[in-house]
Amino acid sequence: MAQHDTQMTGAEILLKALVDQGVEVIFGYPGGVVLPIYDELFKQNRLRHILVRHEQAAVHAAEGYARSTGRVGCVLVTSGPGATNTITGLTDALMDSVPLVCITGQVPTNLIGNDAFQEADIVGITRPCTKHNYLVKKADDLARTVHEAFHVAKSGRPGPVVVDLPKDVITGRGEYQPPSRMKTKYKPQVKGDLKAIEKAVEMIAAAKKPIFYVGGGVVNSGVAACQLLTQLVRMTGYPCTQTLMGLGAFPASDPLSVGMLGMHGTYEANLAMHGSDLIINVGARFDDRITGRLKDFAPTAKKIHIDIDPSSINKNVMVDHAVVGDAAHILEDMIKVWKAKQCRPHEKALKEWWATIEGWRGRNCLHYENSNKIIKPQYAIQRLYELTKYKNPYITTEVGQHQMWTAQHFKFEQPCHWMTSGGLGTMGYGLPSAMGVQVAHPGALVIDIAGESSIQMNIQEMATLCQHRLPVKVFILNNQYMGMVRQWQELIHGGRYSESHMEHHPDFVKLADAFGAVGLRATKPSEVDDVIKEMISVDRPVIVDVRTDASENCFPMIMPGMAHNEMVLGPEENVKVEPGSDEGGMVLV
Amino acid sequence: MSNEQDIERHTIAVLVANEAGVLARVIGLFSGRGYNIESLTVAETDTKENLSRITIVTSGTKMIVEQIKNQLRRLVPIYKVADLTTDGPHVSRELALVKVAGSGEKRVESLRIADIFRANVIDSTNESFVFEVVGATEKVDAFIKLMEPLGLVDVSRTGVAAIARGANAL
Ligand SMILES: Cc1cc2nc3c(=O)[nH]c(=O)nc-3n(C[C@H](O)[C@H](O)[C@H](O)COP(=O)(O)OP(=O)(O)OC[C@H]3O[C@@H](n4cnc5c(N)ncnc54)[C@H](O)[C@@H]3O)c2cc1C
Ligand SMILES: Cc1ncc(C[n+]2csc(CCOP(=O)(O)OP(=O)(O)O)c2C)c(N)n1
Ligand SMILES: [Mg+2]
Numbered sequence: 001m002a003q004h005d006t007q008m009t010g011a012e013i014l015l016k017a018l019v020d021q022g023v024e025v026i027f028g029y030p031g032g033v034v035l036p037i038y039d040e041l042f043k044q045n046r047l048r049h050i051l052v053r054h055e056q057a058a059v060h061a062a063e064g065y066a067r068s069t070g071r072v073g074c075v076l077v078t079s080g081p082g083a084t085n086t087i088t089g090l091t092d093a094l095m096d097s098v099p100l101v102c103i104t105g106q107v108p109t110n111l112i113g114n115d116a117f118q119e120a121d122i123v124g125i126t127r128p129c130t131k132h133n134y135l136v137k138k139a140d141d142l143a144r145t146v147h148e149a150f151h152v153a154k155s156g157r158p159g160p161v162v163v164d165l166p167k168d169v170i171t172g173r174g175e176y177q178p179p180s181r182m183k184t185k186y187k188p189q190v191k192g193d194l195k196a197i198e199k200a201v202e203m204i205a206a207a208k209k210p211i212f213y214v215g216g217g218v219v220n221s222g223v224a225a226c227q228l229l230t231q232l233v234r235m236t237g238y239p240c241t242q243t244l245m246g247l248g249a250f251p252a253s254d255p256l257s258v259g260m261l262g263m264h265g266t267y268e269a270n271l272a273m274h275g276s277d278l279i280i281n282v283g284a285r286f287d288d289r290i291t292g293r294l295k296d297f298a299p300t301a302k303k304i305h306i307d308i309d310p311s312s313i314n315k316n317v318m319v320d321h322a323v324v325g326d327a328a329h330i331l332e333d334m335i336k337v338w339k340a341k342q343c344r345p346h347e348k349a350l351k352e353w354w355a356t357i358e359g360w361r362g363r364n365c366l367h368y369e370n371s372n373k374i375i376k377p378q379y380a381i382q383r384l385y386e387l388t389k390y391k392n393p394y395i396t397t398e399v400g401q402h403q404m405w406t407a408q409h410f411k412f413e414q415p416c417h418w419m420t421s422g423g424l425g426t427m428g429y430g431l432p433s434a435m436g437v438q439v440a441h442p443g444a445l446v447i448d449i450a451g452e453s454s455i456q457m458n459i460q461e462m463a464t465l466c467q468h469r470l471p472v473k474v475f476i477l478n479n480q481y482m483g484m485v486r487q488w489q490e491l492i493h494g495g496r497y498s499e500s501h502m503e504h505h506p507d508f509v510k511l512a513d514a515f516g517a518v519g520l521r522a523t524k525p526s527e528v529d530d531v532i533k534e535m536i537s538v539d540r541p542v543i544v545d546v547r548t549d550a551s552e553n554c555f556p557m558i559m560p561g562m563a564h565n566e567m568v569l570g571p572e573e574n575v576k577v578e579p580g581s582d583e584g585g586m587v588l589v
Numbered sequence: 590m591s592n593e594q595d596i597e598r599h600t601i602a603v604l605v606a607n608e609a610g611v612l613a614r615v616i617g618l619f620s621g622r623g624y625n626i627e628s629l630t631v632a633e634t635d636t637k638e639n640l641s642r643i644t645i646v647t648s649g650t651k652m653i654v655e656q657i658k659n660q661l662r663r664l665v666p667i668y669k670v671a672d673l674t675t676d677g678p679h680v681s682r683e684l685a686l687v688k689v690a691g692s693g694e695k696r697v698e699s700l701r702i703a704d705i706f707r708a709n710v711i712d713s714t715n716e717s718f719v720f721e722v723v724g725a726t727e728k729v730d731a732f733i734k735l736m737e738p739l740g741l742v743d744v745s746r747t748g749v750a751a752i753a754r755g756a757n758a759l
Contacts, residue, residue, distance in 0.1 A: 127614060128621050132665040135609070152665055185606075186665050311659035314652055318593075 031078025059089020095423025139174025156188030216245025217283020428457025
């Protein structure tokens with residue numbers, strides 16, 4: 001019985017808090033201790049619940065939702081196995097800075113620590129794989145905690161937050177607190193220091209061989225940040241390279257874009273980094289996949305680093321100048337300062353710099369030998385791009401060669417249309433992530449470009465797609481191998497293909513059918529366009545099984561432990577690398 | 590001039606919310622990222638604001654120590670991180686309880702040394718003393734070393750508590 005009528009149950013408080021936080025969709029899976037929450041969900045219609053088939057997929061779906069909207073993704077799972085199934089997803093979101101709130105059920109407070117049925121110390125387990133986590137001890141604290149969880153998830157460098165709710169908190173009664181009453185001490189710096197910004201602009205104006213190195217942080221910062229970045233790059237006329245996570249932050253078709261950098265980046269991007277005299281890093285974190293051998297990374301360049309997280313600065317690479325804050329705020333100020341000081345780039349030097357870059361570009365490093373007998377994976381992606389670009393599609397990927405080929409050959413003109421697992425490299429990310437994207441953008445074309453191995457990690461979500469009428473397209477580049485593993489074994493382990501070939505795969509066309517989706521197949525180059533067109537025309541989930549060349553390798557490639565100027569451009573170059581190269585404790589395999 | 594690769598020892602003061610799990614977050618950060626902990630002490634220091642203070646002595650290259658501080662600042666319930674080693678002069682103290690068992694000349698000698706170190710006897714039996722010694726880590730180390738040949742049997746140390754000199758608070 002309510003003591004007075006402002007009291008609500010924990011379950012009611014939770015749902016009200018979610019609604020007040022602007023949540024529209026929850027990705028979840030029920031179980032024992034969260035049943036009272038599911039009972040409340042049943043009674044309302046403001047929150048939509050997408051019933052996944054595995055809790056890992058709920059988290060990736062929330063990631064896709066968050067990445068494609070800039071909002072906080074929301075997950076609800078039960079205690080014990082429901083909660084432990086989220087770990088890979090949470091770690092993925094932490095590595096790629098994706099804002100999520102994951103509500104987990106917990107056994108009643110009086111049983112915590114007793115090895116109760118379906119008990120797991122989820123606050124302990126998720127401490128290293130969340131931005132922050134909470135165990136709520138009483139219903140009165142619940143609303144405030146949920147509000148703070150959303151605040152923490154989206155403020156500063158975004159990340160996943162877990163809120164663990166014991167059963168007695170869910171069923172107990174307490175007072176609701178609106179978001180406006182939330183007090184928090186967590187206030188990361190967003191405005192950049194003006195002096196530091198002025199100095200950055202001076203360095204930028206003085207450079208002779210500069211390059212913008214743009215990362216996921218600009219996408220995190222929002223569409224406005226991407227527009228400001230584009231404006232600044234165009235004002236300077238400097239080249240701009242993007243990380244895997246930064247694709248779309250700057251339009252790929254702009255002549256100032258030199259494409260992706262790093263291990264599978266373009267020749268021109270990597271050589272421009274190597275030969276530059278100034279690197280302007282905006283929201284990227286000098287990941288080992290882009291620096292290569294650290295001691296030879298951009299040896300002649302001064303480095304400016306703009307990042308919201310001070311711990312990203314001077315972590316791998318010592319920089320000459322740092323500006324801490326949100327990319328959009330800082331870029332806006334930089335543009336103002338650039339204009340106010342009437343800065344001009346060094347015209348003559350810049351012309352020479354571009355001439356050098358054009359020389360590198362002339363190598364046409366993404367070139368591959370096409371065939372009219374066998375489908376080259378690059379060709380399939382190029383066709384997919386050409387035939388879908390008018391629809392401005394959302395693309396997700398799994399992990400492997402197909403992911404890298406997509407990054408190389410699919411051109412992203414806008415942010416938030418590209419969802420991939422970069423930091424953790426989670427096979428099985430693409431399908432559920434696409435599901436979350438489709439939920440957020442019901443009318444859009446959403447494609448998961450997949451490998452035949454990765455797709456089997458979360459294939460069960462085909463059923464979710466069918467149940468919720470989410471017409472996601474799964475475009476499998478089926479090379480019969482864990483291609484990325486096979487490539488490393490070919491290049492680094494003497495061609496000993498240990499366990500990288502799955503001798504048995506399902507018939508993906510029949511599998512699609514079994515799920516209630518549409519299955520298509522292409523085995524010859526001449527069939528590629530037709531299956532793509534058919535795939536687009538079907539308003540249902542589709543799996544396309546594209547049989548590609550099993551022996552194709554992804555180039556260019558900076559071999560593990562090598563430097564930017566030592567990249568391998570194609571199969572004709574003889575590569576020999578010692579296995580497991582490692583540098584100062586940083587393992588690069 | 591100090592080299593980038595030189596290992597430096599730093600004393601870091603951290604103000605945290607006094608709530609369950611904060612210490613686990615800090616320790617997990619150090620173990621998960623492979624940082625050293627030479628000493629760590631924690632206790633509630635502000636009951637009104639519900640704050641605890643953690644003092645950590647750690648070592649690493651300049652870059653690593655900077656990382657440690659920035660990683661600590663990322664933790665949500667951590668409100669303040671100060672590097673006492675670089676921020677100006679500071680004082681640091683440790684307390685140790687040192688048990689020495691023995692008889693005869695060794696017993697007398699241990700008392701003599703305790704006197705020099707201004708260590709107090711806080712428990713004594715016919716065959717043992719417990720000394721309480723307070724001081725900088727090096728002093729405590731030296732005292733314990735001198736007690737070794739004199740019948741040292743047990744040591745309990747608090748770890749380092751440190752504070753900046755002068756009028757300013759953390
Ligand atoms: C098989 C495989 C191959 C790969 N090969 C490559 C490759 O060739 N090239 C490549 O680039 N990557 C590659 N990656 C991805 C790589 O592992 C990293 O995930 C990626 O390089 C990191 O991107 P990023 O530097 O943009 O950082 P992110 O992980 O996107 O981090 C964003 C940075 O921006 C900061 N930030 C966040 N929000 C803001 C804000 N609002 N304002 C300012 N700053 C902000 C963060 O603090 C962080 O430092 C590969 C991954 C896989 C799985
Ligand atoms: C969950 C998980 N397990 C293992 C790996 C290691 N791994 C990276 S790529 C890859 C092979 C992917 O094969 P496939 O999906 O067929 O893609 P392809 O490289 O053939 O395009 C593996 C096993 C991983 N990234 N994620
Ligand atoms: Mg494959």
